[in-house]
Amino acid sequence: xxxxxxxxxxxxxxxxxxxxxxxxxxxxxxxxxxxxxxxxxxxxxxxxxxxxxxxxxxxxxxxxxxxxxxxxxxxxxxxxxxxxxxxxxxxxxxxxxxxxxxxxxxxxxxxxxxxxxxxxxxxxxxxxxxxxxxxxxxxxxxxxxxxxxxxxxxxxxxxxxxxxxxxxxxxxxxxxxxxxxxxxxxxxxxxxxxxxxxxxxxxxxxxxxxxxxxxxxxxxxxxxxxxxxxxxxxxxxxxxxxxxxxxxxxxxxxxxxxxxxxxxxxxxxxxxxxxxxxxxxxxxxxxxxxxxxxxxxxxxxxxxxxxxxxxxxxxxxxxxxxxxxxxxxxxxxxxxxxxxxxxxxxxxxxxxxxxxxxxxxxxxxxxxxxxxxxxxxxxxxxxxxxxxxxxxxxxxxxxxxxxxxxxxxx
Ligand code: DWN
Ligand code: SAH
Ligand code: ZN
Numbered sequence: 001x002x003x004x005x006x007x008x009x010x011x012x013x014x015x016x017x018x019x020x021x022x023x024x025x026x027x028x029x030x031x032x033x034x035x036x037x038x039x040x041x042x043x044x045x046x047x048x049x050x051x052x053x054x055x056x057x058x059x060x061x062x063x064x065x066x067x068x069x070x071x072x073x074x075x076x077x078x079x080x081x082x083x084x085x086x087x088x089x090x091x092x093x094x095x096x097x098x099x100x101x102x103x104x105x106x107x108x109x110x111x112x113x114x115x116x117x118x119x120x121x122x123x124x125x126x127x128x129x130x131x132x133x134x135x136x137x138x139x140x141x142x143x144x145x146x147x148x149x150x151x152x153x154x155x156x157x158x159x160x161x162x163x164x165x166x167x168x169x170x171x172x173x174x175x176x177x178x179x180x181x182x183x184x185x186x187x188x189x190x191x192x193x194x195x196x197x198x199x200x201x202x203x204x205x206x207x208x209x210x211x212x213x214x215x216x217x218x219x220x221x222x223x224x225x226x227x228x229x230x231x232x233x234x235x236x237x238x239x240x241x242x243x244x245x246x247x248x249x250x251x252x253x254x255x256x257x258x259x260x261x262x263x264x265x266x267x268x269x270x271x272x273x274x275x276x277x278x279x280x281x282x283x284x285x286x287x288x289x290x291x292x293x294x295x296x297x298x299x300x301x302x303x304x305x306x307x308x309x310x311x312x313x314x315x316x317x318x319x320x321x322x323x324x325x326x327x328x329x330x331x332x333x334x335x336x337x338x339x340x341x342x343x344x345x346x347x348x349x350x351x352x353x354x355x356x357x358x359x360x361x362x363x364x365x366x367x368x369x370x371x372x373x374x375x376x377x378x379x380x381x382x383x384x385x386x387x388x389x390x391x392x393x394x395x396x397x398x399x400x401x402x403x404x405x406x407x408x409x410x
Contacts (some may be wrong), residue, residue, distance in 0.1 A: 009047030104169025151182030313372025
């Protein structure tokens with residue numbers, strides 16, 4: 001049994017998805033022989049309840065100049081982060097000379113609005129390619145990993161921050177001690193640390209097992225974040241469900257006594273009791289095995305019947321699901337994705353070619369397997385002509401199903 005990365009407590013293994021390559025390390029066709037593999041398994045700490053991966057991949061292998069994910073790649077995400085920024089501008093950042101730091105700003109999807117408003121800001125982003133895209137939008141970016149030393153330096157050059165914000169990044173940082181000491185060093189006494197991250201409840205109840213990969217080191221719950229906050233001298237003052245990635249949670253931390261705690265925290269804590277029961281994990285494990293069985297069965301049947309299938313979207317999730325299920329180009333000959341830095345490369349491990357979106361229409365396949373299922377509304381609406389041409393979508397969470405018509409209400 002392993003020790004918890006946060007508190008050293010005993011961690012019980014709950015799910016093992018086998019040996020996996022790095023989710024966002026899309027190799028070129030000539031680079032397939034030296035992929036990095038690790039064991040993708042997760043477990044929960046008996047003491048602090050934090051769900052975490054059992055093996056940690058060194059950060060430089062993941063977040064480097066070639067890191068391909070672009071946060072501005074979907075209209076839904078652009079709208080969401082613009083409204084996050086607008087809300088900060090109306091409240092915490094409305095004071096004179098206010099200062100906001102974003103950890104993991106990626107291509108600047110959130111800070112673009114802040115920079116446009118002329119408010120003092122700094123994005124901290126180690127992945128050079130996306131950091132450059134942010135800088136090109138007029139955003140101030142520090143191309144580094146956020147950790148205690150970085151935070152101390154930012155404070156001495158820029159002064160303390162009114163808001164420290166992160167989205168889908170805090171769960172990527174195994175070294176929570178350095179991170180949280182850094183936040184403590186950088187935040188104004190009355191400031192807030194806000195982060196929104198994938199929610200363990202969504203993963204477990206929505207069978208979203210493909211959210212597990214090397215980058216998502218922690219899967220937070222309100223309970224585990226509260227425990228983490230206290231450990232580092234903070235208080236969890238609010239938790240609020242947010243819609244991205246199938247259902248995330250936004251946590252707000254402050255120094256004790258600085259801000260009133262909302263009623264949300266208590267009610268969400270009560271709702272979480274079911275979530276961490278052994279029976280819940282057992283059901284999750286068998287549902288994941290069922291998805292593998294049904295998805296591979298469906299793809300094999302379609303192949304036998306001479307139907308064409310193409311993958312839609314190459315998110316990090318495509319790596320987990322195709323490697324866990326053993327789905328290669330024999331079952332899904334290619335996937336289409338709008339991200340230039342993924343195109344003409346291969347899905348890690350299973351080596352399914354990634355092509356630009358044009359390849360989807362030329363000609364339409366009979367079936368499209370939607371790997372970017374969290375963008376289903378945006379994508380199905382955008383590709384309405386595919387359904388009208390007689391095409392069908394295959395979704396695989398929370399269970400394998402085929403969608404043949406435009407869902408009602410659209
Ligand atoms: O936490 C993380 C989140 C923020 O982003 C990172 N660890 C990595 C990444 O996760 P992901 O790769 O699962 O993110 P998405 O947003 O589910 O990726 C969607 C993919 O689908 C992108 O590669 C873009 C693509 N896409 C497309 O081809 N056409 C997306 C849309 C909306 C489209 O119309
Ligand atoms: N905030 C964006 C991007 C999330 S992807 C969104 O919500 O869509 C995670 C980002 O965190 C990547 O761009 C990665 O390079 C960055 N990252 C990973 N570790 C980090 C660290 N220690 N400090 C700052 N950024 C980090
Ligand atoms: Zn622990």
